[in-house]
Amino acid sequence: MSDKVMNATKQLPLDLTFRAALGREDFLVAPCNEEAVALLDMWPAWPTVSTVLYGPAGSGKTHLINVWCETSKARVIRGEDLQNENVPTLVEGATAVAVDDADLCPDWEALLHLYNLAKEQGISLLLTAKQPPSRWNIDLRDLDSRLRTAQVGALRAPEEDFMAALLLKQFSDRHLSITPDVLAYLLPRLERSFTAVRDFVTAVDAESLAARRKITVPLAGQVLEMLQSQTKED
Template sequence: MTAPRQLALDLPPLTSFSREDFLVSPSNEAAYAFIERWPDWPARRTLLIGPRGSGKSHLAAIWSDMAGAITMPAGMLAEASVPGLVARKAVVIEDAGAGIDERALFHLLNLIGETGSSLLVTANQPPDRWSLSLPDLVSRLRAMTVLTIDTPDDDLFRMLLVKLFLDRQLIVDSSVVDFLVRRIERSFEAARSAVAVLDREGLSRGRRITRALAGELLEEVLAQSNENE
């Protein structure tokens, strides 16, 4: 008789955005070092670009804590909100890209420059892929300091997987991590998907997370990571 599967609740993991939990490696160390230099920035307007899930929000949270910044999703940015943002002296705009209120961002960049406030904008893609129509805004964005986070190297990807398991309060053998490093797409989203599937299925099947279970679920892991592309 087949053992009944346990109900696995898809609860989000507890994620820490503290400085101590940020994983530094060659793929992000330049961006991290620049953030740590604040307020000694050559310019007060900085653009942080990297793939989804690459740690941009974590870096932005570190800087926000340092600078006492207010954070606003790019989709909520409007001209009426700009004066209040600038009054806070330090601002984070998260997930900028196509569809952003161009005039609002243009005025924000101008006022930041005039008042000596600081601005950090995060984005998945560079501005030339935002389909912008306001030439003056394009010019302002090109004048910003640009930081990039690259695809994770082996060491960072391994550390990331371990951290994702620990965020879910899971302890796994190093063979599981090594297997995933070799087999799944080298992206932060694929890593999150893999750990989520293993956590859910391990609980549902009442099984410890092993390399064998990871092998069984690899097809599902890859399918989920492709859906996120």
């Protein structure tokens, strides 16, 4: 474990920036997400209609959409729910619209319709996906050409230092303490994602309360095994 991570047990936030999300959570800005955050910070002075954030599951895309929607008062819809018939209602009276997992849109015509209406009405459009638009296998030339003009920001899996900060922040939010040996045990074993950190801290908190046990390496290992078993069953 690096010296920087060890210092994280004594002082937050590892030279990272805390940012409010939805008025009750904190979002950490770090090298793995600063490109995407910088694009959102440019709003409402975006030079293009659409902005696309992409990254692997658990990299924070949905969290960033929530942060941006709180700021922009945007309406949000899941890509799998986007249909041609609901586009007019989605943009009516809106100043901004977000589509989470836009690459899962079942009808590219619907996304093209949304893009065109957003451009006509001066509406900002934020899209998220696991891959950049160039890899969405879009078979609609008009949509493909429009999305090539979008601002694109990448999110990567959290680095070790960032994972340490996430764990410390999640434990702190629950008024729990984590010792250096538990942190050192978790970092090489926990999946590097926001989701994995949240699920682990939630589960270990519940198990600690139920068993009236301190959070130790054995308890952490037990909870990790339980979560891994649940994932296999799913």
